Amino acid sequence: MPNKNGSVYGLTILSPIIDDDKATPSHDLQIRDYLAHLSTREESPFARAPGTHLARLVVMDDVIYVGAPSCEEHLKSKYLIFESNCDGNLDTYLSGLASAIPDHLDAVWKHCVGYPGAANQQAFIDYMKACQLETTFFFAAVNDKTVTETLCALRTQTAVADFIAAHQGVDPATLQREFIEFVAHLRSQPLPRPGSMGPHRDIKTGGRNE
């Protein structure tokens, strides 16, 4: 199924935006205004909901005229594009969004035609599926890891680099004991927060390339 690549799901949704001459500002501008003030880091709604690797929201005003001899045409509705690269099962992902961030979903999608609200999860899932487009071709560089697995792996990568640097020339018995303690400690740490830039690390400077 082209919507999936390995265990990653490529969700593409086009939700028609309400066209109301009396709305001031227009509904598409209200969506843009709301999104402009939304955090894209740890406080992002998508960081609070489970399973999103990367996601974007785009207001598509119209299709683009590429010039003669093609014919010029226009959309009758503006559309909100929701593109998400997420873990696993679509129903589980959408219900996870509806449970974790209903207020944000409602604040954005209330400007779209026929949106039922996130409070009724089944109606929300049905609505999203009614707006879903089938992906024709989906590429994922890493297609068999969850968000949590990737965040843990990135943390391990940094910690292992530090461990190796700090344990050069250490005798075998100490190395063995401290490696076991190191991994056990790493595993006991809370899960890394999605959307974070990670711990601040000073960039090493100097050397012949500067």
Place this chain on the structure above:
Amino acid sequence: MSNINGKVYAMNAVTPMKPWKTWILRTIFFVLGHVKPLQNDLINLSFIEFARWVVVPRRSFPFLGNGQSKEELNYDYLLFFSNFNGTWNQYIDAFSAVLSKGLNLIWRWSEKFPGSVPVTIFKEYIARVQFDTDYYYTAYPHATANDIKSAHIVQSSTDSLYLAAEEYTPEQFADAYLRFVLQVQAHLGETGEAPLAG
């Protein structure tokens, strides 16, 4: 509004196609999806985290009633969404240099597509059909596609050594640790803020 979050750039491109041509494109994507070696260039470019193409037939734009007018279009549309590392110019340059045949095969069915070489005209076309991103989120803004691939290699090697570590004598562990370091040493690159282009 930003197309960039940390080390990732979100590109959105929408191009019109004559409906009879979309079936050719669907066939090409079907073959590309089922013959994995054809994806090698895309994999080897190694700075694309996720990318997708979506063909929207002219009568298949979502229609929900409730006062919405039904679209009356002459063209089908090809939507392209990419999440890549690096700058817009680097991305288009690399695409044009490495994947020019593949790109031509995909976009030649779109109206007015000029070809991916020479790159200047190709860039003008992409800039014309691109939409800016209103909101862009990534769970790991500090990491590139290569960082993620490397991190999973380090994780897997670390887990394997940890599982066996208790069973080893210190001398056996020292040998296993040396092999571990050899396995992971090329995958320990630093993640964090992207360098600023001057």
